[in-house]
Amino acid sequence: MVNIIKKFIRNYESNQKEKEKKEKKPQKKEFISSSLTQSLSFFKNKFGKSEDLTIRKLEIMDLESAIITMAGLVNKETLGNNVMNRISADMQFNGTPIEKYEYLRDKIISSCDIVQISTYEDALYMVMSGFALVVMDGCDRMLAIGVQGYSSRGISEPSSEVMQRGSREGFVEPLRINMTMIRRRIKNPTLKFETSKVGNISKTEICFCYMEDKVSSDILEKVKYKIQQIDLETIMAAGYVMPYLEEENDLSLFSSIGMTERPDTVCGKLAEGRIAIIIDGTPNVLIVPYLFTEYFQSMDDYAIRPYFATLSRLIKYMGFLIASLLPGLYVGIGTFNPELLPGPLLNKVAISVGSTPFSLLFETLLIHFFYELMREAGLRLPKPLGHAVSIMGGLVIGDTAIKAGLIGAPTLMVVALTALSSYVIPNLYEPIAMLRLLFIVAGGIMGIWGVMILFAAGLVNICAKSNYGVPFTAPISPFSTFGMRDVFIRAGWKILAMKDSTVQYMPGAHPKRTKEKV
Amino acid sequence: MGKRLIISVPQMFSMLFISRLVVETTYSAIMSQGNNILDHILSAGTAFFIVFLLILPIYFLFNMDNSMDVLDNSYELLGKTGNLVSGLYALYFLFTCVHTVALFKIFLSNVINPPVSTEVLLTTMVIAASYGAYKGVEGLARTSGVILFFMIISMIFIGISLFDQIDCLNFPPFLYQGTQSFEGGLMYMISRSSCIPAMAILFPMAKGNLKKGIFIWNLGIYALISVVILLMVGSMGDFLQTQLFPVYTAGSIAKIGSLEHLDALYLGIWTMGIFIKLSLFFMLSGECVKKFAGEKLGRFFVLVFGFIMIFFGIFLNKNAISSGIFSSPFLLGSMLLVGVVVPLALIILKKLKTEKLSIEGKEKQ
Numbered sequence: 036m037v038n039i040i041k042k043f044i045r046n047y048e049s050n051q052k053e054k055e056k057k058e059k060k061p062q063k064k065e066f067i068s069s070s071l072t073q074s075l076s077f078f079k080n081k082f083g084k085s086e087d088l089t090i091r092k093l094e095i096m097d098l099e100s101a102i103i104t105m106a107g108l109v110n111k112e113t114l115g116n117n118v119m120n121r122i123s124a125d126m127q128f129n130g131t132p133i134e135k136y137e138y139l140r141d142k143i144i145s146s147c148d149i150v151q152i153s154t155y156e157d158a159l160y161m162v163m164s165g166f167a168l169v170v171m172d173g174c175d176r177m178l179a180i181g182v183q184g185y186s187s188r189g190i191s192e193p194s195s196e197v198m199q200r201g202s203r204e205g206f207v208e209p210l211r212i213n214m215t216m217i218r219r220r221i222k223n224p225t226l227k228f229e230t231s232k233v234g235n236i237s238k239t240e241i242c243f244c245y246m247e248d249k250v251s252s253d254i255l256e257k258v259k260y261k262i263q264q265i266d267l268e269t270i271m272a273a274g275y276v277m278p279y280l281e282e283e284n285d286l287s288l289f290s291s292i293g294m295t296e297r298p299d300t301v302c303g304k305l306a307e308g309r310i311a312i313i314i315d316g317t318p319n320v321l322i323v324p325y326l327f328t329e330y331f332q333s334m335d336d337y338a339i340r341p342y343f344a345t346l347s348r349l350i351k352y353m354g355f356l357i358a359s360l361l362p363g364l365y366v367g368i369g370t371f372n373p374e375l376l377p378g379p380l381l382n383k384v385a386i387s388v389g390s391t392p393f394s395l396l397f398e399t400l401l402i403h404f405f406y407e408l409m410r411e412a413g414l415r416l417p418k419p420l421g422h423a424v425s426i427m428g429g430l431v432i433g434d435t436a437i438k439a440g441l442i443g444a445p446t447l448m449v450v451a452l453t454a455l456s457s458y459v460i461p462n463l464y465e466p467i468a469m470l471r472l473l474f475i476v477a478g479g480i481m482g483i484w485g486v487m488i489l490f491a492a493g494l495v496n497i498c499a500k501s502n503y504g505v506p507f508t509a510p511i512s513p514f515s516t517f518g519m520r521d522v523f524i525r526a527g528w529k530i531l532a533m534k535d536s537t538v539q540y541m542p543g544a545h546p547k548r549t550k551e552k553v
Numbered sequence: 554m555g556k557r558l559i560i561s562v563p564q565m566f567s568m569l570f571i572s573r574l575v576v577e578t579t580y581s582a583i584m585s586q587g588n589n590i591l592d593h594i595l596s597a598g599t600a601f602f603i604v605f606l607l608i609l610p611i612y613f614l615f616n617m618d619n620s621m622d623v624l625d626n627s628y629e630l631l632g633k634t635g636n637l638v639s640g641l642y643a644l645y646f647l648f649t650c651v652h653t654v655a656l657f658k659i660f661l662s663n664v665i666n667p668p669v670s671t672e673v674l675l676t677t678m679v680i681a682a683s684y685g686a687y688k689g690v691e692g693l694a695r696t697s698g699v700i701l702f703f704m705i706i707s708m709i710f711i712g713i714s715l716f717d718q719i720d721c722l723n724f725p726p727f728l729y730q731g732t733q734s735f736e737g738g739l740m741y742m743i744s745r746s747s748c749i750p751a752m753a754i755l756f757p758m759a760k761g762n763l764k765k766g767i768f769i770w771n772l773g774i775y776a777l778i779s780v781v782i783l784l785m786v787g788s789m790g791d792f793l794q795t796q797l798f799p800v801y802t803a804g805s806i807a808k809i810g811s812l813e814h815l816d817a818l819y820l821g822i823w824t825m826g827i828f829i830k831l832s833l834f835f836m837l838s839g840e841c842v843k844k845f846a847g848e849k850l851g852r853f854f855v856l857v858f859g860f861i862m863i864f865f866g867i868f869l870n871k872n873a874i875s876s877g878i879f880s881s882p883f884l885l886g887s888m889l890l891v892g893v894v895v896p897l898a899l900i901i902l903k904k905l906k907t908e909k910l911s912i913e914g915k916e917k918q
Contacts, residue, residue, distance in 0.1 A: 368817075371668050371669055372817070375816070375817040375820075480669070480673075481669050481673065481674055481677060482668075482669050483817065483820055483821070484661075484669065484674050484677075484820075484824060485669075485674075485677065487820070487821050487824035487825060487828075488674075488677055488678055488681045488824060488828060489681070490825070491681065491685070491696070491700070491824070491825045491828040491829070492681040492684055492685065492828070494696045494699060494700070494825075495684065495685045495688050495692050495693065495696045495832070496684075496688070498692050498693075498695035498696040498698075498699065499688035499689060499691060499692020499693075499695065499696075500692075501691075506695060508695055508699075511698075511699065512564075512695040512696070512698035512699050513561065513564065513695060513698070514563075514698055543561075543691075543695070
């Protein structure tokens with residue numbers, strides 16, 4: 036028996052090793068030819084019948100040349116003023132093609148965003164990023180001139196993170212605009228932006244943003260390494276990248292990667308030593324490492340007086356407990372341990388349970404199912420139809436089901452209270468919804484014991500979680516008295532600003548000691 | 554062996570505090586075979602000093618080389634024979650797990666008597682504890698911090714609510730029925746000190762002031778127990794003698810204003826405490842097994858241990874918890890063997906080895 040197990044383990048390990056050994060073959064880079072015809076035929080072959088490739092042939096300083104752009108990605112006015120008008124002028128310069136190219140680059144083109152390119156791979160990437168490529172016959176390089184001008188959504192307040200006080204700006208889809216929004220708020224040279232490309236097909240640009248004097252170099256190195264390891268074909272949303280940044284074999288319901296659409300939130304986190312990851316094409320910026328307590332913080336907390344901010348924090352924590360535990364406890368106690376309820380309340384619940392045809396477990400699950408159904412329906416419907424869903428759900432189904440004696444009023448009230456509480460922390464909606472369901476099932480099968488056992492197991496799950504060596508539950512556990520100034524309470528700014536508090540110095544944090552090896 | 558400072562001393566002692574608390578809050582005159590539970594306050598006072606003495610061998614062994622636990626020491630001094638020591642500790646920790654599971658079962662079937670199958674609950678608890686053990690000491694230590702907070706708040710709440718119901722007439726004089734209860738209580742407290750052998754493995758993992766930690770932990774446990782006994786005796790009087798789990802009964806009669814039935818609170822904290830204790834000792838037994846069976850085979854043994862726990866949990870009956878291998882003398886003997894005798898023997902061996910080496914060194918010079 037033992038031998039069989041050993042053999043099984045050995046086989047499994049050798050398979051794993053083989054998988055790890057499979058390395059990606061580095062792509063060969065093709066250098067630009069000095070022949071214009073060859074370069075143009077390369078682009079024509081690559082794009083084939085694609086309509087958006089534009090090639091404008093012309094003569095520059097008596098050399099056969101071409102300007103390659105992608106329709107819709109360039110600003111024609113900028114292209115005209117900075118490039119076309121300048122090179123169309125009668126230029127006289129004698130020299131080799133390379134000298135002419137250098138003259139054009141240094142003396143003629145007025146744009147400051149110029150990149151010299153020597154491989155076709157870079158040329159393709161630049162042209163598809165909205166650059167104009169200037170190709171000259173006899174030159175084995177190209178000029179990429181920044182004339183991007185694609186249309187994008189204007190800066191507006193993010194609908195998922197509405198604040199009463201503070202900035203009304205939210206991130207947008209283009210990466211560069213998002214970078215400027217951060218730079219405008221932190222005018223400090225220690226703020227760094229580093230970009231890299233991810234996605235074998237989409238070649239999406241990803242930007243790491245951090246403050247050099249605040250960030251932990253170990254964490255930064257690991258984040259970069261993890262991003263390099265992403266083996267995806269396309270990246271269309273921040274959610275694609277998130278699992279790659281989590282701890283290995285992490286099966287937790289909670290994510291230790293933060294996501295925000297607010298530049299002010301990102302700037303606050305950067306000042307605490309976090310790394311922001313901006314992904315081109317999405318307004319959601321990722322923040323690593325992210326702690327459990329940060330789910331309960333919002334920018335509004337820092338814009339109002341600490342007393343009310345503290346009350347608001349406590350309400351959020353209460354809301355979290357109610358939203359995840361209440362229905363499970365209600366089902367568990369109502370089904371197996373009714374003696375734990377005070378007499379008058381027990382009476383009401385007993386009457387309700389007695390007058391409905393379903394068990395408390397089934398009844399609660401049923402209402403939750405209806406609620407989630409209505410939520411999903413309301414989420415993606417046009418606003419006017421959303422009202423119709425509310426009327427249908429709230430009035431018709433809810434009211435009629437109680438009157439018909441199909442479901443009990445206490446159960447409906449518990450579910451309604453739960454739903455309301457879960458909206459207090461919108462970022463935690465998904466894990467709360469899952470936990471709630473698990474607690475209901477545990478309560479329905481094993482009563483209060485089941486709920487308690489699951490609660491303890493869930494607590495271990497989040498307490499054991501670390502990301503980049505920083506405990507997810509810090510500073511609650513491992514505990515830090517000073518850290519509490521911004522957890523259950525929100526201390527005044529004079530106390531908050533008393534000590535530099537970067538994430539790598541959280542209690543129990545060991546950025547060097549993580550599961551992943553770089 | 555490199556130092557593995559992965560938890561802090563307060564975290565380690567919060568785990569051990571909870572592990573002690575779940576046993577200490579299951580006191581009863583029936584289990585300790587006494588007739589006056591108030592005498593247990595004297596037992597607690599005496600146990601406080603005795604536990605200090607019992608910890609000394611482990612503490613001194615750790616002080617000789619603070620990067621090594623008792624198992625590392627045994628391998629260093631005894632070579633392959635160290636496997637025996639690892640096996641012994643693994644069995645002791647498994648035995649503690651089985652004892653805890655049995656306690657949980659008795660509580661379920663005799664006090665609460667839930668409509669849910671106790672077998673299902675036991676199996677779920679063991680599975681959950683296995684998950685806790687799998688998550689490792691760091692996760693458990695952090696969880697203990699949170700659970701300890703809930704426990705203390707709940708105990709204070711129950712304590713305050715019982716305060717009103719205390720009747721001074723319920724307090725008999727100490728030792729008025731002889732010393733039997735005192736002795737029984739002392740035996741009960743010392744024999745169930747399974748945390749002492751646990752320290753032999755946990756000490757090298759903890760960072761911080763150990764002496765202070767040991768003192769606060771020990772004082773906290775016995776002070777809390779004394780207060781709990783005072784409250785129970787004061788509020789329940791002779792009724793206490795008939796209860797198998799008097800702290801639970803005390804919780805069920807506690808009342809503050811319109812809040813009553815605080816036994817729900819007790820149920821909650823006790824279940825979470827049992828979870829921590831089971832997870833901790835299950836993890837420790839796994840660590841010991843991995844020492845002699847290796848990482849891969851160790852996992853298989855841990856799985857077998859899980860089944861053993863479920864098996865014993867299901868088939869043990871009410872009387873088994875205080876008789877046979879779970880009787881106080883057997884528990885005391887096994888605890889003394891792994892908590893005192895083995896560390897003491899290792900200290901002597903280490904001293905002898907050091908002296909031998911120094912003599913050899915001098916001879917060479």
